[in-house]
Amino acid sequence: MNDWPIKQLLVFHNRVEKIYPFLQDVVAFIERHLPQKADQISFSARVIVTELLTNSIKHAGKGETGIELSISPDVFIIKKIDQGEPFDLKQEGATWPLDNDIKTPVKIYSDALNGLYANIISPYSLSFYAESYPNNNDTFEDISEHYGLVIICRASSSFVYLYNPRSRQNIFTVTINLV
Amino acid sequence: MILKTHNTNQIAIAEILVNEANLSQADALKAEMIVLIDTHPKKILVDFNQVQYVDSTFLGAMVSSLKYAVANKTDIAVMRLPQDIHNLFTLIRLDKVFKIYADEAEALSDIN
Numbered sequence: 154m155n156d157w158p159i160k161q162l163l164v165f166h167n168r169v170e171k172i173y174p175f176l177q178d179v180v181a182f183i184e185r186h187l188p189q190k191a192d193q194i195s196f197s198a199r200v201i202v203t204e205l206l207t208n209s210i211k212h213a214g215k216g217e218t219g220i221e222l223s224i225s226p227d228v229f230i231i232k233k234i235d236q237g238e239p240f241d242l243k244q245e246g247a248t249w250p251l252d253n254d255i256k257t258p259v260k261i262y263s264d265a266l267n268g269l270y271a272n273i274i275s276p277y278s279l280s281f282y283a284e285s286y287p288n289n290n291d292t293f294e295d296i297s298e299h300y301g302l303v304i305i306c307r308a309s310s311s312f313v314y315l316y317n318p319r320s321r322q323n324i325f326t327v328t329i330n331l332v
Numbered sequence: 333m334i335l336k337t338h339n340t341n342q343i344a345i346a347e348i349l350v351n352e353a354n355l356s357q358a359d360a361l362k363a364e365m366i367v368l369i370d371t372h373p374k375k376i377l378v379d380f381n382q383v384q385y386v387d388s389t390f391l392g393a394m395v396s397s398l399k400y401a402v403a404n405k406t407d408i409a410v411m412r413l414p415q416d417i418h419n420l421f422t423l424i425r426l427d428k429v430f431k432i433y434a435d436e437a438e439a440l441s442d443i444n
Contacts, residue, residue, distance in 0.1 A: 169352075169354055169355060169356040170356075172352065172354060172385075172387075173351075173352055173384065173385065176385065196416055196419055199385070199416070200416075200420060200423070203354075203385060203387050204387065204388055207354065207355055207387045207388065207389060210355065211355065211389075266424075266425045266428055266429070267424060267425060285425065288425075288428045293395070293398060293399060293402060293429055294399060294402075296395055296398075296399070296429060297392075297395070298392035298393075298395045298396050299388070299392060300388035300391055300392060300424045301387075301388040301389075303424050304388055304420070304423060304424055307423045307424065308423065
């Protein structure tokens with residue numbers, strides 16, 4: 154009988170050469186605690202963690218990033234906490250704290266193939282989602298060169314961002330449904 | 333150098349030599365692809381066979397290279413993608429942008 158949730162906190166030192174060994178630790182956690190689901194979620198977990206760590210290296214400097222892995226009967230949750238400036242909202246008029254009354258999604262970016270948007274959950278929280286578009290032409294001039302958040306959205310069941318202005322912590326919570 | 337290249341009938345085959353195709357390699361990829369594109373091959377085939385994992389920054393560099401290639405009337409395709417990397421291309425729909433070949437023989441047969 155398991156005591157849910159099963160949790161493990163891993164510390165990532167924000168250096169690129171540490172990514173691959175860190176991914177091995179994530180896979181080992183999944184294989185130890187979710188052997189029957191390992192084939193199903195290992196790819197998603199690896200690409201999600203890769204992008205979360207890459208994001209930390211790019212935006213949080215040379216400090217440390219905490220990654221908490223958590224398994225419950227229904228969900229596998231990857232939570233990343235690092236410190237720094239809040240998520241950079243490029244949409245005009247969208248600034249922190251967010252206006253809770255805005256009911257339309259915030260556009261993060263879009264191109265001919267993919268769109269990345271976020272619903273406002275609270276003044277300091279967003280829920281990301283990705284859209285797909287038919288590619289009706291062969292011109293790739295406007296194709297985005299930024300895929301990190303789209304990868305996380307597509308590989309997960311939900312992807313929520315929270316900023317804590319007091320602690321200056323960025324908290325990314327990525328959920329993969331197991332059932 | 334992160335690319336090892338050879339040519340077959342005006343087709344440049346560029347093998348990625350690094351196992352970890354991540355943000356530390358993205359600028360090098362772009363720089364080496366620009367040099368290769370400037371030699372005006374008919375097509376460039378990028379070989380991912382040695383790559384263990386790829387991140388979004390490296391994929392962004394692939395797209396940036398493609399834009400430069402198209403502007404210079406060259407095309408870029410990819411081949412020998414490990415299963416994870418193939419899945420990642422599909423996930424973010426880069427399979428709509430880059431033609432994916434199983435191997436060099438399939439690519440050369442299709443191109444020629």
